[in-house]
Structures are given as structure tokens and as C-alpha cells.
Amino acid sequence: MAQYFSKLDGTFQALADPTRRAVLGRLGKGPASIGELAAPFDMALPSFMKHIHHLEKTGWIRTRKTGRVRTCTLERxxxxxxxxxxxxxxxxxxxxxxxxxxxxxxxxxxxxxx
Amino acid sequence: MAQYFSKLDGTFQALADPTRRAVLGRLGKGPASIGELAAPFDMALPSFMKHIHHLEKTGWIRTRKTGRVRTCTLERxxxxxxxxxxxxxxxxxxxxxxxxxxxxxxxxxxxxxx
DNA sequence: GTGTAACTTAGCCAAATGGCTCAGTATTTC
DNA sequence: GAAATACTGAGCCATTTGGCTAAGTTACAC
Structure with a gap:
């Protein structure tokens, strides 16, 4: 029985938060910038960024910075x-x-x- | 965009832990008692019970006590x-x-x- | 009716989570 | 080149999580 760390831990953990699930939902329609993604949420940007980092770290999204804008894409x-x-x-x-x-x-x- | 609490929060949260996933895996083969379920884990029983409670609260399992034995079944x-x-x-x-x-x-x- | 087995309750603790502010950096825009 | 835009970094804070021990409780076995 696999008792040690599994990638599934992070994968599911990422989905346990409504903000992160909403971000995935939005990204399903196509890539978006951090600002665009954050707009619907009543949350300070640094707080929102933590969710983005989490999603990236757990492999749900990829991000790339061009100029001052970071664009996020869904990792299907x-x-x-x-x-x-x-x-x-x-x-x-x-x-x-x-x-x-x-x-x-x-x-x-x-x-x-x- | 549903920002308030969703049942999905708990549902996914439950899967974010390897102990809980293993319990679900075991229960997939059929009902089992707390003792049986806990046996493979190097963990104190009260700690293990927290996982059982979590799974029950989030709707992944149902439990029923008969005599001094509590039996758990998977909620498919x-x-x-x-x-x-x-x-x-x-x-x-x-x-x-x-x-x-x-x-x-x-x-x-x-x-x-x- | 005493002892053991199978939980259960209470409560402690360290680390992780998810929010915040305040200040900083790096691009654009004017 | 000054100002605005779009993040980014540092660090604080309350709550939750996931482990522990120690002390119940409740049934079953002898």
C-alpha cells in the first residue's frame, strides 16, 4: 500500500478549493492573464497568486511571462x-x-x- | 461563478490524503471494520479515526456500529x-x-x- | 463479574493553508 | 523620464490538518 507521497495528493488538493476550481473552469475556455483570472474574485492579488502557484506546482496549469503579463494555460x-x-x-x-x-x-x- | 461552499470542496479534500485514498481502495473490495481498515497503517487509532470521520462527513463512506465493532462501507x-x-x-x-x-x-x- | 477487545473522547502540538498588507520590480504608456 | 500597470516578495495572522497520548466507554469472552 503506497504510504509515501503521491502526485495524487497535490492533484486532488488543488481541486479542494473553489477558487482554484473556478480558475480551471475559466482556463478551459482558453489561456488568460493573471489579472483576467483574478478579476472575478474579491481577493487581494498576492492571495490569488498563491492559488496560481499551487495550480502550477501541482501540474494543473502552465504559465509564461511575456513583458509584464503572465499568461496561464490549462494542462489538460x-x-x-x-x-x-x-x-x-x-x-x-x-x-x-x-x-x-x-x-x-x-x-x-x-x-x-x- | 459559485464562490460559496461547495460539496466538491470536501469531496476532493478527502482524496488529497493517501491514507484516505487507501481506505477507499480497500473498501472497494467490500465492507470492513475500523480495526481491519486501520491495520495496514503505522498510526495511532484516534488519528486513523479522524480519517474515517472525514470520509464519512464528506459522503465517501457510511458506517454502522454493531456491538463493539463499527463497519464501514463505500458510498459509490x-x-x-x-x-x-x-x-x-x-x-x-x-x-x-x-x-x-x-x-x-x-x-x-x-x-x-x- | 473481571478482563480484554474495539473503539471513542478529550485535548495537545507542529506544520500547512489561505487570507491579509505593505513594499518592491519590471514594463508600458504618455 | 514620470506615472501607471501588472505582477512579485516578504512576512504576519487565524484556522485547519493530521499526527500524538492518556483516559474513557461499551460489548464480548471466560
């Missing part, structure tokens, strides 16, 4: 991490592993064709 | 909460809502036939 692969875990769990209680295998294969095919 | 519906959120996110960046609608319908059908 993180969703696969979760879907894989979900499929794994379901396969446990369905008492079979074929579903998981089929799922992982599907993901792999999608990425190969990107 | 919680997985659907996450799958729905995932489908919602994917539908955002795929720029359409039909996928989500299809998924929600599927879930509904499954539950109706249980």
Missing part, C-alpha cells in the same frame, strides 16, 4: 491522472481490471494522436 | 460527483455541452436501474 493531462484513478477504483469494486486497461489504452491512443 | 455515488465535475470541465474546453448531458443521463439511468 492532469485530468487524465484523475480519470485513471477513478477507473482504477471502479475496477476494484467491479472486481475486474479490464475496464482500467481499456481506459488507459484509450488515453494513450488519444495522446499519441495529439 | 461519490465517484459520480467527481465524474460529473470532470465531464463538466472537459465539456467546457471541448466547447460543447452535449458530452456532459450525455454523461449525466447515463448516470441517471444507472441509478434508476439499481
Amino acid at each position: 493531462k492532469s485530468f487524465d491522472v484523475i480519470e485513471t484513478w477513478l477507473a482504477e477504483q471502479r475496477s476494484i469494486w467491479e472486481g475486474r481490471t479490464d475496464r482500467l486497461e481499456r481506459f488507459v489504452t484509450t488515453i494513450h491512443d488519444k495522446e499519441a494522436s495529439e | 455515488k461519490s465517484f459520480d460527483v467527481i465524474e460529473t465535475w470532470l465531464a463538466e470541465q472537459r465539456s467546457i474546453w471541448e466547447g460543447r455541452t452535449d458530452r456532459l448531458e450525455r454523461f449525466v443521463t447515463t448516470i441517471h439511468d444507472k441509478e434508476a436501474s439499481e
Whole structure:
């Protein structure tokens, strides 16, 4: 039983906050600057930045600074991490592993064709 | 944008800990007592109990005490909460809502036939 | 009816989280 | 080149988290 640190810890932790989930939702529509992303929130910018850092550190987004503007983009692969875990769990209680295998294969095919 | 408390906060928070994920994994194979669940962990029982309480409060498990033994069972519906959120996110960046609608319908059908 | 097993309650503690302000840096814009 | 814009860094603070121990409580076994 994996007791040591897992990437899943951070991946799920990131989703446990409504601000961060909202940011991911917004980024699903396309890249955005820090200012744009922060606008809807009644929160000081440094506080908001902590969420951005968290999302970046846990692999949910990538950011890049051009001039004085930092642009954030969604890292879609993180969703696969979760879907894989979900499929794994379901396969446990369905008492079979074929579903998981089929799922992982599907993901792999999608990425190969990107 | 839903800024107030969401059930998702707790749902994801519960998954952010390896002990709790392991418990869910074990419960996927069938119900178990607190003692059974705690056995693999090098942790005092009261500490472990906090994780159980957390999982119960966030709807991931149900527990019932019979005699001096408390038995825990997996609450499978919680997985659907996450799958729905995932489908919602994917539908955002795929720029359409039909996928989500299809998924929600599927879930509904499954539950109706249980 | 005493002892043991299986939790449970209470409360302590260090570290992490999620907010804040205030001051700083680096680009643009005028 | 002075001012405004868009972050960024440092550091404070309250609350939450996730561990602990020590002392109950409640059933079951003998």
C-alpha cells in the first residue's frame, strides 16, 4: 500500500478549493492573464497568486511571462491522472481490471494522436 | 461563478490524503471494520479515526456500529460527483455541452436501474 | 463479574493553508 | 523620464490538518 507521497495528493488538493476550481473552469475556455483570472474574485492579488502557484506546482496549469503579463494555460493531462484513478477504483469494486486497461489504452491512443 | 461552499470542496479534500485514498481502495473490495481498515497503517487509532470521520462527513463512506465493532462501507455515488465535475470541465474546453448531458443521463439511468 | 477487545473522547502540538498588507520590480504608456 | 500597470516578495495572522497520548466507554469472552 503506497504510504509515501503521491502526485495524487497535490492533484486532488488543488481541486479542494473553489477558487482554484473556478480558475480551471475559466482556463478551459482558453489561456488568460493573471489579472483576467483574478478579476472575478474579491481577493487581494498576492492571495490569488498563491492559488496560481499551487495550480502550477501541482501540474494543473502552465504559465509564461511575456513583458509584464503572465499568461496561464490549462494542462489538460492532469485530468487524465484523475480519470485513471477513478477507473482504477471502479475496477476494484467491479472486481475486474479490464475496464482500467481499456481506459488507459484509450488515453494513450488519444495522446499519441495529439 | 459559485464562490460559496461547495460539496466538491470536501469531496476532493478527502482524496488529497493517501491514507484516505487507501481506505477507499480497500473498501472497494467490500465492507470492513475500523480495526481491519486501520491495520495496514503505522498510526495511532484516534488519528486513523479522524480519517474515517472525514470520509464519512464528506459522503465517501457510511458506517454502522454493531456491538463493539463499527463497519464501514463505500458510498459509490461519490465517484459520480467527481465524474460529473470532470465531464463538466472537459465539456467546457471541448466547447460543447452535449458530452456532459450525455454523461449525466447515463448516470441517471444507472441509478434508476439499481 | 473481571478482563480484554474495539473503539471513542478529550485535548495537545507542529506544520500547512489561505487570507491579509505593505513594499518592491519590471514594463508600458504618455 | 514620470506615472501607471501588472505582477512579485516578504512576512504576519487565524484556522485547519493530521499526527500524538492518556483516559474513557461499551460489548464480548471466560
